[in-house]
Amino acid sequence: MISAAAAETSSKDDEAYYDLVVIGGGIGGMATAITVAKHQQPHAKKILLIESEPSVGGRVRSDFTDDGFILDRGFAVFIEAYPQSQQMLDYDALRLNQFLPGARVKLRNKEKLAAVSDPLRRRRDIIKAITSPVGSLRDKANLLPLFFTVITKDIQSLFDDEAETDTLSCLRSYNFSEEFISSFFAPFLEGIYLTPLSKQSSKMFYFVMKMFTVGSAALPMGGMQSVSDQLGQKAQDLGVEIKLNSRVLSIQQHLRQEEQHSTSMIAKDDAFSVIVGNREQDEQRHINAKSVVVATDYNVARNLLQDIPGLESLKSLPKLSQRSVGCIYYAFQSPAPLEEPILLLNGEGHERRNTKQFPVNNICFPSIVHKSYAPDGYELCCVSLLENAISEHDEDQASLDMAVRKQLSAWFPGFASDIIDESKWVTKGFYLISNAQPTQFNEEGCANVHGGRDCDAFQGLAMPDGMFLAGDHMATATFNGALESGVNAGDAVNSFLSKK
Ligand SMILES: Cc1cc2nc3c(=O)[nH]c(=O)nc-3n(C[C@H](O)[C@H](O)[C@H](O)COP(=O)(O)OP(=O)(O)OC[C@H]3O[C@@H](n4cnc5c(N)ncnc54)[C@H](O)[C@@H]3O)c2cc1C
Missing domain, CATH: 3.50.50.60 (FAD/NAD(P)-binding domain)
Known part of the structure; x- marks a missing residue:
């Protein structure tokens, strides 16, 4: 450092x-x-x-605990396709490990985590993509014109040619169902831009879709620091x-x-x-x-x-009002409940996402993506929390922590008793970043x-x-x-x- x-x-x-x-x-x-x-x-x-x-x-900073965990100050990923990053950074030296394309989604009343695959980047996932319970067949067909736009246009054209509107209106213009928007696009994009879809720029939506379609999200050796x-x-x-x-x-x-x-x-x-x-x-x-x-x-x-x-x-x-974000880290003994290097989104719908009772927006296990985030035999879970779920008051943090544990226990019933037990899933860090992004x-x-x-x-x-x-x-x-x-x-x- x-x-x-x-x-x-x-x-x-x-x-x-x-x-x-x-x-x-x-x-x-x-x-x-x-x-x-x-x-x-x-x-x-x-x-x-x-x-x-x-x-x-x-x-873009990280903390390093005495017992060997790396806590990025808020969940962040390194997006390999960013043009300026490619110009300025030595990727080899960062020793990046990639997330799998797509995401896992926790749907309401479904115990098994659903997959949103990206067959453009992993051809073998095409069947998974078609049969996934996230989105109807029509939603999947509606993805094609969106992908066509982001793949065929360069970034400048996406900013210059596409009309500026909010992302929710833009998604509706592709005729995506409300259910697909709420179970996939909302947790995914709100986890990135920290604000409801109705307050996100459609140009930024095209930009981020392009970045995730042409390249990988990754974590570097030694954390984002x-x-x-x-x-x-x-x-x-x-x-x-x-x-x-x-x-x-x-x-x-x-x-x-x-x-x-x-x-x-x-x-x-x-x-x-x-x-x-x-x-x-x-x-x-x-x-x-x-x-x-x-x-x-x-x-x-x-x-x-x-x-x-x-x-x-x-x-x-x-x-200028800035978007806030929160993040809780848990450290625990291996194995992790999800052993794939992939983002897990809360697709349970808006009543059970970003509220005080159901605070989780998305989670990932950074140590599964990059082993350097946890010492041998241990894992790290990173839980992202958006503005409505977080509070600046210390006394609220214990109840938020417990609400997160309860929600995750329901997602991973086989691990529920460890997740609830504060001596097994140890709260390693609690971050509240009030100037995370400009609106x-x-x-x-x-x-x-x-x-x-x-x-x-x-x-x-x-x-x-x-x-x-x-x-x-x-x-x-x-x-x-x-x-x-x-x-x-x-x-x-x-x-x-x-x-x-
Ligand atoms: C939790 C989180 C996750 C994110 N994830 C992603 C992501 O996955 N992908 C992505 O593209 N973007 C992400 N972002 C956004 C991205 O990190 C920021 O847009 C970017 O880092 C902003 O950099 P900056 O140099 O503009 O500002 P800053 O990083 O805010 O730098 C400003 C610097 O100025 C210093 N400073 C302030 N006042 C003074 C002063 N008076 N004197 C001296 N120094 C001062 C500050 O300490 C700071 O170091 C994320 C942001 C957060 C908070």
Whole structure:
């Protein structure tokens, strides 16, 4: 892991001048730093990435328990077909293990888990696909035009040509039955975009269907943190300094002497001061920079930018509502109740999904997909919980935990007594992530722009020269979108620095 100690040694506290300061060490910020460092002669430009947390990755991070389990901070998968991931990451080094295509579905009143197969990717599954109790024959026939669209069109055309509507309306336009939508599409897509189908973008629906049709979902060796660490390492190898545990408190724009009518001379190129607080020592430090990229989530960016001349009106903009997600991990002795590396969806219908009594949306056993998630002889179960089922109050967590156990016991009757027994299925982690994803429909802030929107404007307000934005709110609310936004901001910085 890119540790605080390693990163601290590479930062020179006495030299507080940089060509570029990137604020935020999530996927978007790291993609920015790499794009700039790669374009310049290695080590020719001074680039600093400032991250408030003790490790890089932002929303793509993992915890490592003393007894050998890896808990990703919320259920996440690595989608191999993402175009920007293919460009930026070394897949071999990640040692990815793939999920099986399709999903298992727990249907109401059916003990046996049903299969949703993907015969396009596993031809031998064609009979399984036709005979599956999930969806009628008509639903299966209606999948063909959908698959045709996502396979024959490239991503850009899916975004450009397909009309934007909500995903529920889009699915209905293919004449899928309500039962099929509720037992398969709803738990699958709501597990990805964390919001009801009626609030999801149809363009994002086509995009994700394409990603899952042309490639696999996978987990890397060592958890999702390995993906973030690979980017962090790449940035450091290219000469980027990474400063962890450091929160940017504000950004000031230097005005030139003639504009400022001041006696103090400020170097012309040195356009910004980034004021950084050290979390533990309560110290503040000023770092001067020619260019700055704000690569945090939307709400932090809005707060940091509102003191910049020309951007004061951001103060009156409402906060962007973000989608929350929860996740509980259970560790237990092998075997797992489901020994296939596959996603299991709650297809019991909306009364028995995402409620306080029936909280589960989907589960998977990460240790079955990648053995590195659990020590020998043990398994890990990851349960995803959506907004309606979760609560911020600690006292509610015990009852949520018990509701999850009861629901899973009914799904796996042969394992019921172990699942209920807290000493056998041990609760290993409980995550509640309140800024998991920006909402997809929100005036200018809709998060469905393939390739990313212009990185030199925020909410229609032009940024000052040399200041840019990155982060998933600038593209699509995905790992790929965060990378795209970072590359865009990096390209803009390169062209800005080349003019200096
Ligand atoms: C549980 C979960 C599961 C997900 N699963 C998937 C998935 O399977 N596939 C997919 O494509 N996407 C998934 N996503 C979405 C994806 O992870 C995000 O879209 C992406 O990681 C966002 O990256 P980012 O760089 O834009 O933002 P962030 O990851 O939020 O990075 C911003 C960084 O800025 C730092 N920061 C904030 N304020 C300051 C400050 N003042 N000073 C310094 N640093 C600061 C933060 O600590 C953070 O590290 C998931 C998200 C979550 C939460």
